[in-house]
Amino acid sequence: MKNKFNEYYKLSEEEIKDHWEKDIFCFDANVLLNLYRYSPSTREAFFSLLEKVKDRIWITYQAAFEYQKNRLVVINAQREAYKDIRETLTKKKGEIEAKLNGFKKHPYLQTAELKKQIESAFDSIGRDLDNLEKKHPDYLDKDPVWEKLSGLLDGKVGDDFSKDDLEKLYRDGKKRYDERVPPGYMDMKEKQNEGNRSLYGDIIVWKQVIEKAKTNGNSIILITDDLKEDWWYKFKGKTISPRPELIKEFKVETSKRINIYQADKFLEMANKNLAQQTTKEAIQEIRNIRLADELDIEKEVRELEILLEDNGDENFKENARLLVTNKETSFEKVIRISSEEQNK
Incomplete structure (x- = not known):
């Protein structure tokens, strides 16, 4: 049974160790942007690990594009606090x-x-x-995070898809979203007015990761701080694993394995598998930020569910259901609203 449904099973410690010794480390834009939310010591701990694995770092063109596009928005959000x-x-x-x-x-x-x-x-x-x-440092004037990442990622960013390939991806993405095939379908309502590049950003990242594995022949360790259910298999409020559909699709397309972690788990696993020495305090700080974002989502969902129960209007209920099933983190909301303001 495990051979037929291995996407539902955890790897052994030996298998995990082997992946950590050989795989490519791929970072999503949200992980890079979250560096601005960490204390200086925790940020330095994260950079220390990036330096250790820099020869095996690679990021998609889409992730690099989203980082560059949203960097100043995130910096400004910290100042506005x-x-x-x-x-x-x-x-x-x-x-x-x-x-x-x-x-x-x-x-x-x-x-x-x-x-x-x-x-x-x-x-x-x-x-x-x-x-x-x-x-508070003026990162709008001089941004050491940007400078460090620019050096670390020099020559390690993938190529963009061609215009024709992107157009095909958008058509396929529409079908995937309609059928709720991960990743990205949770962005369908929130980003539908932001253009195809933003609306289908998660799929672009996903397909570019797959193409990298096909071309390079390596398995991938993907680190993302996306919290939505189109990346994570959740049951009764608990995150069980990455979506099995993603692991299966990656294997079918590449014959390789993808392991997906959030940032705090990535640092924790690095301590275990790469003899890294990130402090418990740094890992906990990163985890606390993720948990705070998850609590924001849960709170908003609960409030909307109460409105659903109290309001008898069917049109209202349908709109509320759409909101409940397409929640974004407060961090994503800052980026979205700020971007909308800039585009007015």
Whole structure:
């Protein structure tokens, strides 16, 4: 049975070790863009591993294109965080003061003194935030992440598909999406107005990875921070494995094996199989960012499901169902909305 359905079975430790010693490491754009979300020490730990495997790194043209296109958007989102926090603090401070005003005649609550303490606390937080913002590097002016990646990936980016090949892929992609064949169909609603290159970006990456394995004859280790179900086999909220359909398609097309990891698991496996020494703290930081993104998705899905239950309008329900089944991470949403604003 395992021979017929090996895409559902995990590799042995010996098989995994062999892949890690020989395979090509391929990184999706979201992994490269997430480097801007890590603390400096964790980012350096990630770069340390990239340096160790640099002779076996290769990325698709599509992943490199998406990184270049979205780099400044992601950098700007990190800068905007300070503004967002200030606005939140101002709002919360106003809410607290308004609440205290309702207790001016309270016999024991000294509202004036409490207001002074609250004012002092918020001022202190504001000063700390100002200091942090001043220390934040201006990556719009000088971007060391971009410079390091440019050096590491020099000569290691694949070629783009021809115009004719892309047009054929778009036609095939439409059929795949309609039949919910992974990857990428979860982008169908969110990116339908962004052009074919964006709409079918996941399929372009996938097909370029397959072409690399065909040409080079190597198995691939693909690292992606895409969280959607068109990449991952999930059951009752738990991620079980990469989608078996992807592993099977890759084997049918190339006669090789593809192993797919998210960034935190990639670093964890590198410690085990490449004698890398990434700290537990760095791995946990990367995992926490992924888990936060997953929680954002789950929260939004739950809210939409509640709306589904409470609203009897069938048209509303159908629209809500589409949203529930086509969620994007808050990180992806930042990129999408910012891109839309730039294109207006």
